[in-house]
Amino acid sequence: MTMNETAAITSDISNPNMQNFLHEGLSYNTKDMEGVQNALKVSYEVYMTLAYSSEKLTNMENLHVLLDENDIGSISVEDDNISAEPIKKALIFDMLCAFLCSEVRELGNLLGDLQDTIVNALHEISSFGQPTELLTGLESKLCDSEESLKQSQEQVMKMKIQLAKLQMSSFSFKQNERKYDLAGSFKEEFHLESTEFQPQMQKIEQRRVLRMLENSLAGELELEKKLTELKQNEEDLKLKIRLTEQVAVYLEEAAEGAWSRFLEADNTAEVLMGISKEMVGKLQIVQLNLNGSTKREEEMKSTLRDCINQLNDKEFAIGKLNSSISHLIADNSEVTHLREHVKMLEKKLNKTESQLKEANASSETSQQKLKEMEGEIQSLKENIYDTGSRAESAVTKVTHLTETNLELTEELNFLKGSNDRNKKKVSILEKQVRELDIQLQHAKASSETSQEQQNMLYSAIWDMETLIDELKQKVANAESKTESAEDRCIILSNTNSELNEELDFLIARMEFLEKSMNQATIEKKSSTEDINIKTELIMDMVMQLTIERERIQKQLYSLTTENKLLREKFHDAKKVASVVQRGNSSSNKEFPSSELDSSDPVLTKFSAEEETPNKLLREKFHDAKKVASVVQRGNSSSNKEFPSSELDSSDPVLTKFSAEEETPFLSTSFRAGVLITGGYAPRSE
Template sequence: MEDHAVCDINVVPSNESGVQELESSMKVLTKVDLDLAYSSEKLANLHVPLVYLLAQQNDLEAMATANNYILADFIEKVLAFNLLSSILDSEVRELDSYMDNLRVDIVDARQKISSCRHLGELYSIMKGKLNDSEESLKQSRQQISEVKMHSERFQRTVLAFAHENWKTDIAMDLSENAQLSNKNAMSNLRMPRQQRHNLWMLEKSLTRELYLEKKLAESRQNEEELKVSFRMEEAAEVVWGRFLEAENAAEVLQGISKELLGRLQLVHFNLNGSIQQESELKSKLQASLEELRAKDTALLKLHDILAENIKKDVELSALREKVMLLEKQLKESQLQLKNVNATNESSEEKLGEMESLVASLKESIYVAEVKAENAELKVAELTGTNMELTEEMSFLKGSATGTEKKVGSLEKQLREVEIQLQHAKASSEASQEQQNMLYAAIWDMETLIEDLKSKVSKAEIKIESTEEQCIMLSETNAELNAEITVLRDRVEYLELSLDQANNAKLASAEELNSRIKLIMDMAMQLAVERERIQNQMHVLTMEKKLLVEKIWNTKKEATECNNKDIDNKELPSFKCNPPSATSIKTSVEDSLRLTFSVFFPDLFVHSGSFFSQFLQYSLNQVDEASAEAPDCDNDAGASSSVNSPTGSDTELDNVEVVEAKRLSLKSVFMVIVLISAIYLLNQEPFLVDEL
């Protein structure tokens, strides 16, 4: 900026406009850099679900090629895969649109930077930075295209798995499973001991599975807490580093502002001194002008004296005309005229020198020369008249008789002329002395004028130097004001950015706390539901054992007692008070809606068809489980048929169906919890970055 500074005070607004253009271009560049950093971070976070989906795709393909997979697990995995692939596809589309907007911002930034070509090095630096951002944008676009290809491949795999007859296939598989369960029930009727052993092993495996699930949940929770604490510490370190950098920058800016204030004070002091010097020089200039005016008045007086001398010379020429009337005094008059001519010539030479020295008195001296020439012409005319008089004198000498009287009169006139000539000599000497005095005064005036001219030139040089210093000081003052404005704007921008960062940190912390509270509430609800299910299963197992013991006791008593007693005995009814199917449906639907609205708001709003399909599938599972579970009336009716061994077996089957129902509900809840945990793990880096 210092190289392009202009030496005029009126150009300061153009410098301010250039500074504003530079600030706007720098703001645009910083915005582009922040957007690129955000997009790259989001793209890096999308690689985690991409890798997970690739692994899930491989597992599904392996399960599809193999024929020994469970259909319910396969459908659950396909649904989870479809959900995650759709989430990934929506995120990739959003990121692609964001990249398009970023491309438009880069084009606008290039147009703004092109207006700052006069900045030189700053323009080259900003252009290089913009080129780097464009290259990073191209790389990120390539990565997005790769992720798009993977997401399209995932959608194709989902479409390949979700063909038109999948519902009929699921129904057929379920019917086949029902037939197999019936066959197994018939075989279990034949093998009660093996069934008890299997039930005991199943309970043992369930307890182990629950214990392992609890340990796994605790380990995951500890891992998540450690990750969150580690990321919070990293974010805190980054924030503290930024705070320290901001404090250091603020201190540096304060020091620079103090230095600039000191420089401004020095500039103001120098400016005041220059103003005082300028006022002193102006006063001296006015004094010199007054002296010049006084000298001009003296020169005018000298001009008046010269005019009087010229008048006296005219009177002398008239006297010479009268003197030349006589022959005797012609020579003397001629000599006197020669002397007068010599004096006139000397006076003319002096007047010429005075014309060369004093240019301002040329006109008046020229008038004096003209008058002197007129006097010479008159002297020439007098000489002519003297010649005529001599001729007349010669003529009169011839006629001496008649002219004696005239001679007497002429002698008288001659005496008068001599007296006048003496007076004229005295006056001419006085005029010569006056001319000498005038020449001396003129010489002194010329020397004074030259001294004054030299002083005036020196004063003008000093004034020019002071004006140049004032211009330089005004330029430096303008530059310092521009720098101070830039620094003030920078400080305000830093303060605003700090406030925005603090507000964003508080908002993200509040959002994180709210989500943590929701997750904790869901975990508590799941734990309570799990404990309730475990208690119900424990109660059912105890009732099952009691029923088996009672059945065996009745069998033993049947061999000993009569048929009438056997007919009158009644087995205690199986008390099953499971929850109704409608309550289970409402609880499942509410939990699914709460989960999708909290953790998947975009999916819940935009893709309602997928949510309805998933909800219908979950409700169908609940209906099937409730349909397979026996009613309390049927159990009471079945308890009346205690005599046959098939009655006890059917009661055991009913207990198993209830347990299967609980397990199916548990599997549905586990799928929901798994999906929410995966989404939260994918979204967790964004929360940490926002902090």
């Protein structure tokens, strides 16, 4: 690890956001910490590389300014004098162009690698589970750096375009130099004008080639832009697909949780339905028990009425017994002592009667309380069975009291003989009355507890009903959530299918673009090969032209020499013709010349050899004149030294001269020489 990386990591750790993240790191594992550290390192590297690339771009712009200053497009190579300064400028221009091209290529590769690292870092940050302030800050920084990277890439593309234009200007300068060299060589060799030897077709071809190169470079730049845009779109689509996959996973997890909750709610609803059914069955049983208890209460009321009537009859019988006892006391003196005892017993009986009255009153109050309990039981409807059993026990106790009263009456019949027994029975009766009071109190307490239990049951039933309603609402909400989740899943599946279709379309488009790029490169190569072949052909043609020009110059030189010879011969022929014309004028008077001497040896010899000398001389003169005119025309077309003497267009010699292509002057000179030598050979002798 370098010093810069350690400094960056320490500065990031000293950041309060990083400290908060480290404090929150108890909930994260070591992998998340390593991922965050890697993201921090990547952000620092991106920042440093962007700073480096910006400095490099400024330096390259300065170099481009130097290139604009050393522009060789304005240098003219058409003049004869070229100094060493434009050549130096051209060399400096080529060196700077090559250096800038290499630097731009390296910077483009570095920016491409940096874009890949930024995309990977964003993917790692998005893969974390819980987003924190540090992660959001890192993500925003990386997004800003990505935008600045796009701007720097655009600047690099502009630099590439400008360099391509400058290289094309340098190419045109080199072509102009080559033209100038060719023109100079032609001037030095043949001393002709430069305008006659400049290949116009070559200029047009080179311009067309330059335009084709410009178009191809522009197409390449556009294709590179499109490729970068397609790569960015592909990366955006990959990020979108990853995010949609994460959202789908989260939705599946949420749907699974909602489904589990729905199943739990369904199970609880089924359990509560079973409990409610059990409670309804219990309520029905309680209602049946209440109906039975009401019937038993009515029966108990009827039995109580019978008991009261029997007690009244017993009281009446007791009064009769008291009257009979008084009569017996009056009859028996021995009974005085017994009377005291009887009085005592009467007092006790009065007490028992009072107690019985109290018991009757208590029974009446108990009846009233039972009526109240009936109303309460109708409202509460629970635990009446216990109260009924207790009422039955009370009825049994009342019957037991009636039986005890009967026993008391029987015992009163035997009071005289059994006072001790009466005392014991009275005590037993008192105890039984006390027990009845205690049992009545227990019955009151049990009725109150049964009422409380019934209230508790009603409250529990109400709570269960509210719980059932709440569970039904929760089940409905869960169903709605599951339906919404299913709809979202359907929407996500549709979006996934659309994204897959878009991906397939983009992949096909990428393949098509790659094919088109390959075709463009192949066409480029073929066009460059054609250009090279054409340039070679042009150079070969130029060489052939130079060779042919040299040959033509040699022919012209030979023809000029032949023309000089023919001119001399023509002058000689003119002299001979004048001499012959003078001789003919003396003989035939056709030529307007002076007479010749008859003693001329040449004329005498010529007249002796030829029978018709005048005709032959005339024909030879006309032939020589025609040859001279033809030679004069050839000289006027080539060098323009003789004065023009026009001949008839129907002359066979002229038509033959125009039909010949490369050696007209040789044929004419040969004919003229043959005619002249053939006509004047005997005179030379």
